[in-house]
Amino acid sequence: xxxxxxxxxxxxxxxxxxxxxxxxxxxxxxxxxxxxxxxxxxxxxxxxxxxxxxxxxxxxxxxxxxxxxxxxxxxxxxxxxxxxxxxxxxxxxxxxxxxxxxxxxxxxxxxxxxxxxxxxxxxxxxxxxxxxxxxxxxxxxxxxxxxxxxxxxxxxxxxxxxxxxxxxxxxxxxxxxxxxxxxxxxxxxxxxxxxxxxxxxxxxxxxxxxxxxxxxxxxxx
Amino acid sequence: xxxxxxxxxxxxxxxxxxxxxxxxxxxxxxxxxxxxxxxxxxxxxxxxxxxxxxxxxxxxxxxxxxxxxxxxxxxxxxxxxxxxxxxxxxxxxxxxxxxxxxxxxxxxxxxxxxxxxxxxxxxxxxxxxxxxxxxxxxxxxxxxxxxxxxxxxxxxxxxxxxxxxxxxxxxxxxxxxxxxxxxxxxxxxxxxxxxxxxxxxxxxxxxxxxxxxxxxxxxxx
Amino acid sequence: xxxxxxxxxxxxxxxxxxxxxxxxxxxxxxxxxxxxxxxxxxxxxxxxxxxxxxxxxxxxxxxxxxxxxxxxxxxxxxxxxxxxxxxxxxxxxxxxxxxxxxxxxxxxxxxxxxxxxxxxxxxxxxxxxxxxxxxxxxxxxxxxxxxxxxxxxxxxxxxxxxxxxxxxxxxxxxxxxxxxxxxxxxxxxxxxxxxxxxxxxxxxxxxxxxxxxxxxxxxxx
Amino acid sequence: xxxxxxxxxxxxxxxxxxxxxxxxxxxxxxxxxxxxxxxxxxxxxxxxxxxxxxxxxxxxxxxxxxxxxxxxxxxxxxxxxxxxxxxxxxxxxxxxxxxxxxxxxxxxxxxxxxxxxxxxxxxxxxxxxxxxxxxxxxxxxxxxxxxxxxxxxxxxxxxxxxxxxxxxxxxxxxxxxxxxxxxxxxxxxxxxxxxxxxxxxxxxxxxxxxxxxxxxxxxxx
DNA sequence: CATGAATGAGCTTTCATTCAT
DNA sequence: TATGAATGAAAGCTCATTCAT
Numbered sequence: 001x002x003x004x005x006x007x008x009x010x011x012x013x014x015x016x017x018x019x020x021x022x023x024x025x026x027x028x029x030x031x032x033x034x035x036x037x038x039x040x041x042x043x044x045x046x047x048x049x050x051x052x053x054x055x056x057x058x059x060x061x062x063x064x065x066x067x068x069x070x071x072x073x074x075x076x077x078x079x080x081x082x083x084x085x086x087x088x089x090x091x092x093x094x095x096x097x098x099x100x101x102x103x104x105x106x107x108x109x110x111x112x113x114x115x116x117x118x119x120x121x122x123x124x125x126x127x128x129x130x131x132x133x134x135x136x137x138x139x140x141x142x143x144x145x146x147x148x149x150x151x152x153x154x155x156x157x158x159x160x161x162x163x164x165x166x167x168x169x170x171x172x173x174x175x176x177x178x179x180x181x182x183x184x185x186x187x188x189x190x191x192x193x194x195x196x197x198x199x200x201x202x203x204x205x206x207x208x209x210x211x212x213x214x215x216x217x218x219x220x221x
Numbered sequence: 222x223x224x225x226x227x228x229x230x231x232x233x234x235x236x237x238x239x240x241x242x243x244x245x246x247x248x249x250x251x252x253x254x255x256x257x258x259x260x261x262x263x264x265x266x267x268x269x270x271x272x273x274x275x276x277x278x279x280x281x282x283x284x285x286x287x288x289x290x291x292x293x294x295x296x297x298x299x300x301x302x303x304x305x306x307x308x309x310x311x312x313x314x315x316x317x318x319x320x321x322x323x324x325x326x327x328x329x330x331x332x333x334x335x336x337x338x339x340x341x342x343x344x345x346x347x348x349x350x351x352x353x354x355x356x357x358x359x360x361x362x363x364x365x366x367x368x369x370x371x372x373x374x375x376x377x378x379x380x381x382x383x384x385x386x387x388x389x390x391x392x393x394x395x396x397x398x399x400x401x402x403x404x405x406x407x408x409x410x411x412x413x414x415x416x417x418x419x420x421x422x423x424x425x426x427x428x429x430x431x432x433x434x435x436x437x438x439x440x441x442x
Numbered sequence: 443x444x445x446x447x448x449x450x451x452x453x454x455x456x457x458x459x460x461x462x463x464x465x466x467x468x469x470x471x472x473x474x475x476x477x478x479x480x481x482x483x484x485x486x487x488x489x490x491x492x493x494x495x496x497x498x499x500x501x502x503x504x505x506x507x508x509x510x511x512x513x514x515x516x517x518x519x520x521x522x523x524x525x526x527x528x529x530x531x532x533x534x535x536x537x538x539x540x541x542x543x544x545x546x547x548x549x550x551x552x553x554x555x556x557x558x559x560x561x562x563x564x565x566x567x568x569x570x571x572x573x574x575x576x577x578x579x580x581x582x583x584x585x586x587x588x589x590x591x592x593x594x595x596x597x598x599x600x601x602x603x604x605x606x607x608x609x610x611x612x613x614x615x616x617x618x619x620x621x622x623x624x625x626x627x628x629x630x631x632x633x634x635x636x637x638x639x640x641x642x643x644x645x646x647x648x649x650x651x652x653x654x655x656x657x658x659x660x661x662x663x
Numbered sequence: 664x665x666x667x668x669x670x671x672x673x674x675x676x677x678x679x680x681x682x683x684x685x686x687x688x689x690x691x692x693x694x695x696x697x698x699x700x701x702x703x704x705x706x707x708x709x710x711x712x713x714x715x716x717x718x719x720x721x722x723x724x725x726x727x728x729x730x731x732x733x734x735x736x737x738x739x740x741x742x743x744x745x746x747x748x749x750x751x752x753x754x755x756x757x758x759x760x761x762x763x764x765x766x767x768x769x770x771x772x773x774x775x776x777x778x779x780x781x782x783x784x785x786x787x788x789x790x791x792x793x794x795x796x797x798x799x800x801x802x803x804x805x806x807x808x809x810x811x812x813x814x815x816x817x818x819x820x821x822x823x824x825x826x827x828x829x830x831x832x833x834x835x836x837x838x839x840x841x842x843x844x845x846x847x848x849x850x851x852x853x854x855x856x857x858x859x860x861x862x863x864x865x866x867x868x869x870x871x872x873x874x875x876x877x878x879x880x881x882x883x884x
Numbered sequence: 885c886a887t888g889a890a891t892g893a894g895c896t897t898t899c900a901t902t903c904a905t
Numbered sequence: 906t907a908t909g910a911a912t913g914a915a916a917g918c919t920c921a922t923t924c925a926t
Contacts, residue, residue: 025886041356043264046920057887059923068921134352135262175426178411179404179433186403205396212400212437244910268896278912283897285910467907483798485706488899499908501902510900576794577704617868621875624849625842632841647838654842654879686889710917720891725918727889 026064028054033071038124042072042132072132077142079125083118084151104162105214112184112206119188127193152177168217179217183209247285249275254292259345263293263353293349294359300346301363304339305372325383326435333405333427340409348414389438400438404430468506470496475513480566484514484574514574519584521567525560526593546604547656554626554648561630569635594619610659621659625651689727691717696734701787705735705795735791736801742788743805746781747814767825768877775847775869782851790856831880842880846872 022030032054036045047068051058065071101107119126133139159173168176187209191200243251253275257266268289272279286292322328340347354360380394389397408430412421464472474496478487489510493500507513543549561568575581601615610618629651633642685693695717699708710731714721728734764770782789796802822836831839850872854863 023885041264043262044356047922048920051888058921059887059889060885062922063886066922131352131355134348135265175429178407182403182407183400185407186399190399208396216433216436246911267894269894279896280898280912280914281910284912287897289896465906483706485704486798489901490899493909500900501908501910502906504901505907508901573794573797576790577707617871620849620853621846624845627849628841628845650838657879658875688890709915711915721917722892722919723890726891729918731917 023064025054025056025060029056029061029064029071030075034075034124034128037072037075038127042128047071069136069138072128072136073138073142075125076129076132076139079122079129080139080142080146082122083115083126084146104158104165104167105210105218107158107162108180108213109206109210112210115184116188116202116206119192123192166219169219171217176217180213183213246275246277246281250277250282250285250292251296255296255345255349258293258296259348263349268292290357290359293353293357294363296346297350297353297360298363300343300350301360301367303343304336304347305367325379325386325388326431326439328379328383329401329434330427330431333431336405337409337423337427340413344413387440390440392438397438401434404434467496467498467502471498471503471506471513472517476517476566476570479514479517480569484570511578511580514570514578515580515584517567518571518574518581521564521571522581522584522588524564525557525568526588546600546607546609547652547660549600549604550622550655551648551652554652557626558630558644558648561634565634608661611661613659618659622655625655688717688719688723692719692724692727692734693738697738697787697791700735700738701790705791732799732801735795735799736805738788739792739795739802740805742785742792743802743809745785746778746789747809767821767828767830768873768881770821770825771843771876772869772873775873778847779851779865779869782855786855829882832882834880839880843876846876 029050033045033050036049036053047061048058050071051061054061061071065074101110129139133143155177156173159168159176162168163170187205191202191205250271254266254271257270257274268282269279271292272282275282282289282292286295322331350360354364376398377394380389380397383389384391408426412423412426471492475487475492478491478495489503490500492513493503496503503513507516543552571581575585597619598615601610601618604610605612629647633644633647692713696708696713699713699716710724711721713734714724717724724731724734728737764773792802796806818840819836822831822839825831826833850868854865854868
């Protein structure tokens with residue numbers, strides 16, 4: 001599993017910065033942009049505000065990112081790919097077929113735990129992605145490339161494997177996916193956005209979610 | 222069930238217009254605003270564009286809505302209340318206790334069908350609500366007033382009733398709601414936003430969703 | 443002396459209304475305009491606000507006054523003429539020569555008392571005149587016509603009369619006027635605008651002002 | 664006495680610009696604003712007009728002054744403080760008590776000459792102050808802070824000193840001030856605003872004004 | 885590389901004025 | 906005669922982007 005996934009936010013940005021040869025100022029800019037945009041939204045955030053928070057001149061932003069939207073894309077693209085990475089990563093797919101997970105339930109549980117950790121570490125970036133996806137065609141196409149073309153097929157493979165194995169019912173994969181994903185997303189949205197301040201027993205909630213999904217799609221032996 | 226719910230968009234706006242004593246121009250403005258904002262988002266839509274599409278002078282907008290945000294709120298508020306209306310409407314709650322629905326499954330099915338029809342009729346307004354909820358505290362508070370204070374209690378009543386009756390498992394209502402709502406929303410988002418152009422057998426999908434949910438929360442006789 | 447002078451504000455407007463054949467609505471408009479403009483200034487007062495306060499439709503204002511500035515002029519012109527009226531009124535000039543006032547000091551005292559009463563009764567209108575005179579050429583020309591062409595000559599006559607009589611020094615009239623007017627205006631501005639809420643012994647103050655002026659311009663017997 | 668006082672207008676602005684670290688464009692903006700506003704008034708002057716006259720983009724104005732009113736205040740505040748400065752300046756007060764002026768008449772004459780020079784150099788700014796004072800509470804409060812709290816006490820000290828010395832009558836200071844100030848202001852308004860084009864023997868007029876005031880308030884030996 | 889003053893297009897909003905009713 | 910909805914020009918202001926230093 002990618003090491004990026006579970007590191008806290010600024011570590012992640014720093015990690016990226018090395019991979020992409022970012023200067024210290026660039027890191028500052030990205031961090032400031034993530035903070036402010038996730039809080040107030042893209043259109044309510046001015047480049048001057050980002051510059052101020054980052055401690056750089058406004059011109060410096062445009063030295064590194066041709067436009068304001070460029071900056072948004074720079075923030076949002078790695079989230080899309082990272083978020084979907086473990087699903088289609090060779091490692092995972094390998095594991096599936098090396099039968100590291102005896103049952104689909106085990107795979108599902110690992111999947112939820114892993115994505116939960118990622119969401120926790122990348123909450124601001126995910127908020128931005130969620131909000132801006134609707135209005136920027138550039139983001140939509142990245143999302144489509146990654147999700148539709150990569151995540152989806154990987155999902156299909158896994159589902160076919162466990163269907164054959166008899167773990168899950170023989171429904172169309174699209175239907176199965178629509179039963180698996182929303183309860184997971186629903187839990188996370190409630191957990192991180194609607195009621196972030198409530199006391200949560202995350203472990204228990206995730207197990208419950210898995211159980212709920214499995215009752216719905218598991219084969220009726 | 223309110224008659225408003227299932228009328229198509231412009232009929233709905235017209236219905237509202239009579240109730241609220243709107244002039245023809247006001248109706249045009251609201252219609253134009255819904256169209257453009259749902260397509261491009263609030264911040265990408267200028268009042269001059271709305272005016273042009275509505276065939277009125279820009280000043281006319283501000284005769285009727287003090288600010289641009291006022292216009293947004295005027296569009297979005299009735300969606301929030303209408304969307305939740307049938308949930309807590311006296312009639313529905315009454316029916317529950319008059320046992321018009323023998324089993325929770327029946328209630329759930331009616332609920333999905335009804336909300337599906339509403340979403341279909343009010344898609345543009347719902348898109349706007351979904352997107353702008355995050356950034357406008359005024360909308361958030363309307364949402365909270367309506368949802369938290371009215372919908373939630375009504376839900377609780379119904380759940381308690383069918384729990385006692387033995388239809389559904391004895392889980393905390395919050396957990397139950399988190400299992401019921403996301404699959405429904407998930408279906409609708411897929412249906413109307415992600416893949417609106419696919420051929421759908423809506424009836425079948427809704428039944429499947431109900432079955433899925435019931436397997437997860439139904440009592441294990 | 444004109445009867446208009448000492449009547450309270452709305453009586454004065456009503457009096458004017460009869461002379462000029464004003465409808466009830468017109469009176470209301472003028473009254474509202476005087477109130478609001480004197481308080482907030484011409485440019486901070488909108489016609490819609492005047493209409494609201496007057497209890498008429500906005501269109502009604504423009505039925506009676508072609509433009510907003512027309513309305514201002516209608517308010518301000520009679521103040522200019524009324525304020526200067528008693529100075530050059532036939533009656534007064536007559537009195538001067540009929541020697542109703544034995545000494546210039548007596549004339550001065552009557553003059554101050556009379557103008558004080560007028561200012562008190564017409565304070566809002568005078569405030570408007572004072573403020574707007576600077577920016578509206580139309581008002582300036584009315585002021586010039588009245589003041590320069592009528593008040594001034596009348597003043598000259600009186601001054602010449604009492605100079606000859608030996609009551610006042612043989613200085614150029616322009617100089618004398620510049621010594622007589624400012625202390626009077628200065629008193630009134632302090633009295634009505636700078637410190638209107640202080641307890642004033644008006645009678646005493648006016649006498650003192652006369653004494654002060656007379657010391658300065660009286661002949662040194 | 665402050666050296667600022669007697670420099671001509673644009674020199675003064677330039678002097679200010681150095682003290683306050685103004686850019687060349689800022690100076691241009693201030694100069695243009697003073698010119699146009701003093702001529703046509705604050706509400707008849709648009710920011711676009713100021714920008715045009717200053718030879719800058721309209722946005723540049725708002726880089727330096729958050730609002731149009733901010734610009735007004737920036738213009739008007741130093742006039743208030745400079746105008747009153749010499750009155751309460753330590754130097755002056757010191758001089759009074761070091762008896763540089765043997766008689767109040769001498770002090771008065773110096774005062775008039777000095778304020779006359781200041782008015783001449785700052786006429787446009789003073790016009791603006793005079794007109795806008797009525798409508799902007801921010802200006803009023805600056806005026807009050809400076810005038811009521813600083814000028815007034817200084818005046819009182821001087822008056823008490825010369826009363827005791829027997830130069831002026833034992834009247835309440837408020838009354839004395841109301842006799843001293845209006846003739847001076849009256850002269851200046853006539854000189855600079857009502858009849859600026861007339862041929863004036865300023866020296867003589869000022870002496871005459873002093874004589875007039877002294878006759879009125881001087882002790883009757 | 886970094887700066888930040890300058891830009892100007894475009895925004896929302898105001899308001900005197902018009903005109904069909 | 907009175908109305909008030911509609912107008913549209915013009916206002917103040919914002920902000921992504923440029924560029925000389």
